[in-house]
Amino acid sequence: MFAGTPAPAVPSLEALLASEHEVLAVLTRPDAPAGRGRTLSRSPIAERADTAGIPVLQPRSPREPEFQAQLAELGVDCVPVVAYGALIPVPALEIPRHGWVNLHFSLLPAWRGAAPVQHAIMAGDDVTGASTFLIEQGLDTGPVYGTLTEAIGPRDTAGDLLARLAVSGAQLLVATLDGIAAGALEPQPQPAEGVSLAPRIEVADARIDWALPAHVVDRRVRGVTPAPGAWTTWRGDRLRVGPVEPVADAALAPGELAIGKQVLVGTASGAVRLGEVQPAGKRMLPAADWARGARPAAGERLE
Known part of the structure; x- marks a missing residue:
């Protein structure tokens, strides 16, 4: 099952659909009012799943027992996640046998949180990247499967940088799932040094x-x-x-x-x-x- 919501998550879903992995369902945030007319709008991930004919799950919260029962019934091996937008409770994390694997747009443990790309640019970093890691109860603290690096250009906006990372990160996510499926990849604990936080920007x-x-x-x-x-x-x-x-x-x-x-x-x-x-x-x-x-x-x- 793929979990994601905004447009930067779409390249990862596309890459998974083109891979040898089978996407049984998609988890995304509920439809929300958008635009001046405040009409209900589906997330970019829900729209892509609709086009592909994939079932879409949209619980108000992944804490809902009904959702967790659906997840258990699906019998998925793993849940890859890209910017889903809600915290996953431990009971839900424990259902897939390979857990929930998150694609995060920073070189962990740097910039843990909701806005890693934005904070990297604002801090004047020259290099950032993406990491895949096993989600645990802490905020982006889980052990890391793989990383990639990306230079930050002197005129890059957050939109520019995120667009590039969304594409390169999609390949990292598929490679990570390939390694997990083959039994050839074990996540490594994040170092204790170099932790920084990237809270949501209001x-x-x-x-x-x-x-x-x-x-x-x-x-x-x-x-x-x-x-x-x-x-x-x-x-x-x-x-x-x-x-x-x-x-x-x-x-x-x-x-x-x-x-x-x-x-x-x-x-x-x-x-x-x-x-x-x-x-x-x-x-x-x-x-x-x-x-x-x-x-x-x-x-x-x-x-």
């Missing part, structure tokens, strides 16, 4: 602090792009901000705007060049186009 966490150095602002904006999306405020309204670029030789106060052929914003050290912005209720547009309409006064600041 909208409030994505607000830009212009009092930070330019290179830190750059990393933080790229780390929350495309979701939840970096933002600031302008004349009391929210302004979404796309990726920025540090500019070393600009002397501006934190948040201060300078308008010319490009739009610069001051930080604690140097400035950053705005790329695209999105005023409240409008579409994304080049920062220069926004500035022509907004007409900032001399010395006016983003808040």
